[in-house]
Amino acid sequence: MRATQFFDQALLKKYNTSGPRYTSYPTALEFNEQFSYTNLVSAIKESPNNELSLYVHIPFCHSLCYYCGCNKVVTRHRDKADTYLEFLAQEITEKAVLFKNYTIKQLHWGGGTPSFLRHEQMVKLVALLKENFTFAEQVEMSIEIDPREIEMNLAEHLYSLGFNRLSIGVQDIDKKVQQAINRVQSTEFIASFIAHAKQVGFKSINIDLIYGLPHQNIATFTRTLSKANEMAVDRISLFSYAHMPTRFAAQRKLKDEWLPSIEEKFALMKLAIEMLCDFGYEFIGMDHFAKPEDELAIAQNAGDLHRNFQGYTTKGGCDLLGLGVSSISAIGNSFSQNTKELQGYYKAIATKAHAHEKGVNLSRDDIIRGEVIRELMCNLYLDKNKINEKFAISFDDYFADDLPLLQTFIQDGLISNTRDHLRVDQKARLLIRNICMSFDAYLKQHINTQRFSRVI
């Protein structure tokens, strides 16, 4: 893969606006309290699916990374997780009875920091899930790891519990950058842990990197990317740091003058894309890279990639059940979310045995637009006839008000629109969410798009 095909600096600058990442359509901004728990139960009953992806949110972190925009609770007290697991157990038993006809194909623990849990707490949680849900024989089990507070033997422990995928937060290996973001960690330990995890049997390991952090420059980030390559992982997620200090208080610790300028940030992104492609990674979506033999790359080449609340996935056919504080579910024709605040979660579980707070029932228009956006996000291609057949519409008539919005992208050579298809050019890969915004019926209502991060 040649990196130059993805990068046209003038166009990237022109379209560097704020926009949703479309892990769902409609986005979470449309979730509302009119969508009740009863609506959620109906959506489960009406869903034609019988395969389930489980997401479990562990909200605790040992310390605060100043760039972070996640939903988390910072504490040094690991015992707090005991209380959390008690409430989570109640939610699991309440929800599991609604999913008796389902088979679990995928389990992901995210956070916060799932590796905040002690070994015995992990054992307890896996046992609880397996007692209550029916797991497929081949189940994809993944977990996010903060490498600062773990021991080498965590790899054996997770493997013995059935986990087969790891995702490790590296972000940047430079000490000055790490100090600025309050995330000092040992690169040598991370490299040894990854090597050890491979020996233990893990077949898929991802690391996260971030560009746009304080004090990053071409020299420092070249070292980070080279080190990432030496770790020889299967996937690399490359995120753009979105500086939104009015929304995320911790980011106020990062002084503006420490941050790279927009030109420097472009240069960092370009460097990363070029180096990762040179290292032999395929550029998957907006921010994911995978080795050609990895199933994300295989799925994309087969036009079979999907997207859900965790990003790109190969398990698009599954319903998604989120468990724990702030977790999001996508069941049948609905999206829903648990309460975001920990004490509120405890209170809700204690009084109602569930913590459902809001959601949305998808209209037919939401479903059609959602499919168009997903196809473009995942495959950079849309077969209009497939949409026409599936939904009994005429694509060009149905989207008559939206298609003129593509004109600017067509003029810039970023997309072609023929009678039968929409095809996104490779150089628009980084701008794909801008293109998808043309099909978003809700966006006009959110003039204040600063609620979303910038494209770059």
Ligand code: SF4
């Ligand atoms: S980046 Fe991860 S470990 Fe750091 S505060 Fe956020 S959720 Fe916690």
